[in-house]
Amino acid sequence: MSVMxxxxxxxxxxxxxxxTVLVRRNSIVVFMGVELMLNAANLAFLAFSRMWGDxxxxxxxxxxxxxxxxxxxxxxxIIVALFRTRRTVSVDDENLLRH
Amino acid sequence: xxxxxxxxxxxxxxxxxxxxxxxxLVVAIPLASAxxxxxxxxxxxxxxxxxxxxxxxxxxxxxxxxxIDLLSRPVVERAQDVAVFDWISGPLDLDVGLRxxxxxxxxxxxxxxxxxxxxxxxxxxxxxxxxxxxFFAYLNLFVAAMxxxxxxxxxxxxxxxxxxxxxASYLLIGFWNQRxxxxxxxxxxxxxxxxxxxxxxxxxxIMFSELGSLRMDEVxxxxxxxxxxxxxxxxxxxxxxxxxxxxxxxxxxxxxxxxAGPTPVSALIHAATxxxxxxxxxxxxxxxxxxxxxxxxAVLIVGAITLLYGAIVGCAKDDMxxxxxxxxxxxxxxxxLAAGLGPVGAVFAIMHLLTHGFFKAGLFLGAxxxxxxxxxxxxxxxFGALDKVMKVTWLTFMMGWLAILGVxxxxxxxxxxxxxxxxxxxxxxQLWQGWVFGLVxxxxxxxxxxxxxxxxxxxxxxxxxxxxxxxxxxxxxxxTVPMMILALGSVFLGLVLTxxxxxxxLAPALVEGHHGEPVVxxxxxxxxxxxxxxxxxxxxWVKFGSAKAxxxxxxxxxxxxxxxxxxxxxxxxxxxxxxxxxxQALVRVATQTDxxxxxxxxxxxxWLLQGVGALVARVQNGYARSYAATMLAGVILxxxxxxxxxx
Numbered sequence: 001m002s003v004m005x006x007x008x009x010x011x012x013x014x015x016x017x018x019x020t021v022l023v024r025r026n027s028i029v030v031f032m033g034v035e036l037m038l039n040a041a042n043l044a045f046l047a048f049s050r051m052w053g054d055x056x057x058x059x060x061x062x063x064x065x066x067x068x069x070x071x072x073x074x075x076x077x078i079i080v081a082l083f084r085t086r087r088t089v090s091v092d093d094e095n096l097l098r099h
Numbered sequence: 100x101x102x103x104x105x106x107x108x109x110x111x112x113x114x115x116x117x118x119x120x121x122x123x124l125v126v127a128i129p130l131a132s133a134x135x136x137x138x139x140x141x142x143x144x145x146x147x148x149x150x151x152x153x154x155x156x157x158x159x160x161x162x163x164x165x166x167i168d169l170l171s172r173p174v175v176e177r178a179q180d181v182a183v184f185d186w187i188s189g190p191l192d193l194d195v196g197l198r199x200x201x202x203x204x205x206x207x208x209x210x211x212x213x214x215x216x217x218x219x220x221x222x223x224x225x226x227x228x229x230x231x232x233x234f235f236a237y238l239n240l241f242v243a244a245m246x247x248x249x250x251x252x253x254x255x256x257x258x259x260x261x262x263x264x265x266x267a268s269y270l271l272i273g274f275w276n277q278r279x280x281x282x283x284x285x286x287x288x289x290x291x292x293x294x295x296x297x298x299x300x301x302x303x304x305i306m307f308s309e310l311g312s313l314r315m316d317e318v319x320x321x322x323x324x325x326x327x328x329x330x331x332x333x334x335x336x337x338x339x340x341x342x343x344x345x346x347x348x349x350x351x352x353x354x355x356x357x358x359a360g361p362t363p364v365s366a367l368i369h370a371a372t373x374x375x376x377x378x379x380x381x382x383x384x385x386x387x388x389x390x391x392x393x394x395x396x397a398v399l400i401v402g403a404i405t406l407l408y409g410a411i412v413g414c415a416k417d418d419m420x421x422x423x424x425x426x427x428x429x430x431x432x433x434x435x436l437a438a439g440l441g442p443v444g445a446v447f448a449i450m451h452l453l454t455h456g457f458f459k460a461g462l463f464l465g466a467x468x469x470x471x472x473x474x475x476x477x478x479x480x481x482f483g484a485l486d487k488v489m490k491v492t493w494l495t496f497m498m499g500w501l502a503i504l505g506v507x508x509x510x511x512x513x514x515x516x517x518x519x520x521x522x523x524x525x526x527x528x529q530l531w532q533g534w535v536f537g538l539v540x541x542x543x544x545x546x547x548x549x550x551x552x553x554x555x556x557x558x559x560x561x562x563x564x565x566x567x568x569x570x571x572x573x574x575x576x577x578x579t580v581p582m583m584i585l586a587l588g589s590v591f592l593g594l595v596l597t598x599x600x601x602x603x604x605l606a607p608a609l610v611e612g613h614h615g616e617p618v619v620x621x622x623x624x625x626x627x628x629x630x631x632x633x634x635x636x637x638x639x640w641v642k643f644g645s646a647k648a649x650x651x652x653x654x655x656x657x658x659x660x661x662x663x664x665x666x667x668x669x670x671x672x673x674x675x676x677x678x679x680x681x682x683q684a685l686v687r688v689a690t691q692t693d694x695x696x697x698x699x700x701x702x703x704x705x706w707l708l709q710g711v712g713a714l715v716a717r718v719q720n721g722y723a724r725s726y727a728a729t730m731l732a733g734v735i736l737x738x739x740x741x742x743x744x745x746x
Contacts, residue, residue, distance in 0.1 A: 018731060025724075030724075091723045092722055092724065
């Protein structure tokens with residue numbers, strides 16, 4: 001399989017993730033969209049790594065995964081905290097920053 | 100520190116006597132007292148007036164010391180310039196200095212002596228006023244500024260004093276500024292004076308641009324080499340300044356309203372001293388006027404107009420203080436007329452200024468005493484028959500009355516009669532001048548006799564026309580004693596000044612002049628004057644004083660001239676039509692321009708920015724998803740740009 005197929009898959013995944021982030025209101029789903037975008041990037045890293053026979057891409061993918069894990073911890077904690085105080089997880093309800 | 104400067108500069112210039120070196124104290128003591136009383140505030144309420152009186156008296160003592168010292172010097176060395184301190188050095192070199200000479204010391208003695216008497220009088224007059232301390236602070240401020248004015252050795256320092264007396268006058272006219280019309284009167288006086296000050300500033304600017312100096316000795320010394328045009332311009336500008344300060348035509352309108360101030364203020368500032376500053380300025384600047392016959396003629400005309408103007412207004416006023424104010428205006432008109440006659444007349448201008456300072460201050464203090472007795476009433480139609488109840492006031496007032504009438508041997512006779520006589524002196528080839536100004540002065544004397552007698556008779560003779568429940572009583576000794584002293588001055592000062600040859604004393608401080616012969620014999624003039632005075636007084640007696648005279652309590656209907664005189668010859672109407680209303684229209688246009696053009700531009704810009712801001716603010720809606728979309732769009736844009744760059 002050529003690298004191109006992976007890249008197309010990665011773009012499709014990224015687009016799905018981005019649309020999820022932009023369209024969905026549930027913050028947990030938005031979060032999943034973010035993860036999807038990160039993993040699309042990971043896929044692109046790995047495909048290029050394989051193409052060049054260079055491990056640097058895989059290394060980058062590991063970093064992304066570690067950072068994503070950390071981000072999930074913080075992000076979910078924020079969502080839980082928000083839910084506790086406001087009884088909702090809709091991102092559109094959290095527009096206080098405007099003021 | 101100041102002493103050191105005095106001493107060091109005294110070493111450089113010809114020796115200045117010890118008394119002259121310390122003459123700055125004359126100004127400094129009242130100034131310090133004024134500052135003290137104002138700074139201490141209510142702490143000094145209990146004893147503030149004593150400090151005020153002491154400061155004024157101390158200034159008199161220092162002035163007297165300087166004067167005695169001056170008399171002990173040979174005539175040619177009497178004028179001394181005392182450097183006090185360097186104010187500005189560099190291309191513009193300004194030293195603050197005092198000129199101690201015959202003229203300035205005559206003023207110093209008048210201001211401090213009459214000033215001290217009025218301070219003493221005020222202690223009793225203002226006894227029930229909660230703001231007495233502030234009153235004395237302002238009085239002291241006035242005395243300090245007036246002394247600085249007359250002792251200044253340069254026009255700049257003179258200007259400081261000039262503005263200082265204007266400020267003090269404003270503060271004191273508006274002393275009871277809780278009454279709105281009093282506050283308005285204060286503002287009116289201030290603004291009319293400001294118009295005059297413009298003249299003073301213009302005069303100083305011309306002097307500086309022509310001569311590069313504002314020191315009096317340099318300016319007046321260079322006056323002879325001035326072109327007639329320059330001298331005339333300076334002279335006219337100085338005359339404008341003098342008109343403002345001395346309430347001369349056409350800037351006379353403020354003096355009547357200035358009577359809103361407490362009566363001691365009217366006596367000190369608006370009769371005896373400040374309003375004569377204009378005369379002082381013209382006399383002091385004599386060498387300039389010598390070079391400018393046109394400006395001198397203007398001084399003569401202003402004086403002549405004002406002396407008749409004041410006299411006519413005085414005839415119709417029922418307000419005792421306003422009648423006296425009109426009389427002051429008229430008497431200063433005499434002084435101006437005399438000052439315009441040149442050095443020969445200037446001597447008598449100053450002499451009349453001194454005698455007038457005494458008798459007019461005395462008359463005003465008498466008026467204050469009457470008001471004190473009549474519960475602050477000023478309408479003379481409500482007085483009458485006060486001679487029995489207020490013997491001291493009546494007698495002292497009578498001395499002042501005889502003095503202003505010019506009855507020999509009272510003070511006014513020696514000064515005013517001389518002015519009338521000098522007014523009849525015509526310059527070579529200008530015979531009409533002698534006749535015109537002489538006859539005006541003569542006529543003025545007759546009218547003066549009428550209105551002053553009217554005032555005197557209305558107040559003290561005739562039937563008692565008091566309002567119900569009034570119990571007039573004599574004033575306390577603190578008030579009557581200063582009145583008695585001033586009455587003594589009204590009786591003897593003219594005689595004394597003539598006996599000690601005041602004109603010879605003063606002459607070295609003035610330009611040399613030559614005596615001319617009046618167009619008519621001097622004795623004829625004197626006789627005519629006295630006859631007119633008697634006639635004027637007799638008419639007043641018949642109409643207002645005698646037992647048969649029936650004085651209505653309300654002003655009766657009268658013909659046009661009396662109505663005009665009651666309304667100050669429509670000076671306010673004229674000023675309103677010529678100056679105030681156009682001025683207000685100008686201000687209205689200016690404010691509208693400011694509001695609509697200048698502010699309009701600013702407001703338009705603000706409106707524009709607000710609109711743009713409102714548009715942009717819509718993007719900041721607080722929804723995280725829309726921010727994310729913006730971010731995504733931005734990233735896509737960036738990538739597209741980068742890719743496009745690659746291709």
